Amino acid sequence: MEDPQREVRAVYAESTITVYQAYPPEIGLPAVREGRFPAAWKRDRMTWIKPSFLWMMYRCGWGTKAGQETVLAVEISRDGFEWALRHACLSSYVRAVHADQAAWQRELKRAPARVQWDPERDLRLQPLPYRSLQLGLSGEAVRRYADEWTVAISDVTPLAREIHAYAGSGDLDSAARLLPQERPYPAADELLAHLRPLGEQQPTAANSVAASRADAG
Template sequence: MQEPQRRIRALYGESTITVYQAYPPEIGVPAARDGRFPPAWKRDRMTWIKPSFLWMMYRCGWGEKAGQETVLAVEVTRDGFEWALRHACLSGYVHAVHGDRATWQRRLKRAPARVQWDPERDLRLRALPYRSLQLGLTGEAARRYADEWTVAVRDVTPLARAIRAHVNDGDLDAAAGLLPPERPYPAPPAAEFGCPCPGRAG
């Protein structure tokens, strides 16, 4: 079945969803150890979370880019994640969604979350013809993410390295077998996302 142009793909369960971030060790190591972000993590800055593991690998270079050496899997509540989606604005102006640029700019200024659609990646980190979500959190959303929504934090840097080793060896089947089992996420419908996301059942 053909993939839609925009879709949230994620590892999730009944009450939580896993998103990915990458940090320098002084933030990532204590976050994974304690299951929450340390004081050095700035709650007054925008933070971007990625439900797509491979998009995170593209962004952090498999955990080898400077300042992104520790790759974290952050398990957050679905209620919190969906609150962010409901209060989000697209990071770029789209006439069909916003009507005029001034309206978009006003929404963007007020919104505690930003939706951005970036090309999904394959195991060789090449762009695919469809996009996955990157969600920016700021202000109230960033504080809630750190202090209320986060359920668990895991260091998945060894997993990233293991997958990359298989890719470098040309064993894509072995690499694929280690990937987190992501599937389409039933996000709440909102034209503001810039896509016809299916509504959540139940």
């Protein structure tokens, strides 16, 4: 079955979804200890969260890039995640989505969240032919993320290093077995319709269920 071009894939439970971020140790380690972001974490800046583990690994270089040495798995409420999607705007103008550039700019100015669809990555961090969601939060969305949506924060840096070691040695099977088991997220069409080009084919409910079962092994 061909993967949809734009689909949220994530680790999720009944009421939570896991997203990833990477920070320097002085931010990441206190966040893990306290279960919330420390005072040094900037609430007045946009913060980007990623449901895709491998896209996070591409972004942070498996936790080796300066300022991104601590990789965090942040468990947030699904209600919060879906609120952000409903209030999000695409981060760039797309003719098949927006009436014109002026309409997009007006939407961007008032939206507390932004979405980018970037090529998903494989274990060698090479691009795949379908895209992964990045969700940027600002203003009200940042405050809600830090104070209301965050349920738990864990340090997955050791996991990232172990998977990287296997992938680097060519043992992709062992690396794949350690990956978080991401499944298509059951986002209703109304959550993503304004974030996808018009007419783009989306998965049917039956296909989403089949994909979820396949991912679950």
